[in-house]
Amino acid sequence: MTAIATFALVALDCPDPAALARFYSDITGWEIDREPPDGPPLEYEDGEQSDWVQLRAPGGGATIAFQQVEDYRPPEWPGAEHPQQAHxxxxxxxxxxxxxxxxxxxxxxxxxxxxxxxxxxxxxxxxxxxxxxx
Structure with a gap:
């Protein structure tokens, strides 16, 4: 069967993409990609942070990205009222x-x-x- 697409990344919602990227970079040893493809740099000229940061996986494989969400509410696990959705x-x-x-x-x-x-x-x-x- 011919694939329709190639899995590229999983994105996690969060209040501060750069901080969460550093956390997962420490776990995986992967570098933080400061200029995601087709995306803005980590920091804008006025000092504002980008709303999207991703890690660079070795060999260019699937990776983890972090997306800023206003009024972020963390999942509550275990439980169904505000489930984790993914882990x-x-x-x-x-x-x-x-x-x-x-x-x-x-x-x-x-x-x-x-x-x-x-x-x-x-x-x-x-x-x-x-x-x-x-």
Whole structure:
């Protein structure tokens, strides 16, 4: 079957795209792309921040982008009143070592942990994501 399209990225809504891009850059080691294709630079001449920032994945593969949303409201997980809609998983060889590093860069461990081979965290603006034992 011939593909219709190529998956390019997942975009996360947030109040400050540059700050959340730095957080996920620290997790993945990917560089922040300061001039997304067909988009504005990270900062405008008047000092205003761009409303879109994305990471540059090695080899140009699919990546993560961050989109500014006014009056951003974080998801509440678990629950259905304001659901997460989507989440990211990151494979790690050592959950404890990875957790220590995550907490140091601003992640919060969620109080509800439903499994033994993965852990749920919240990024600085409340998006749930998981570390998964690889």
């Amino acid at each position: 990211l998983d990151f494979d790690v060889p050592d959950l404890d070592a990875a957790e220590e590093r995550l907490l140091a860069i601003g992640a919060r461990k969620h109080e509800f942990q439903p499994g033994k081979t993965f852990r749920v965290y919240l990024d600085p603006v409340g998006h749930p994501f998981c570390l998964v034992l690889s």
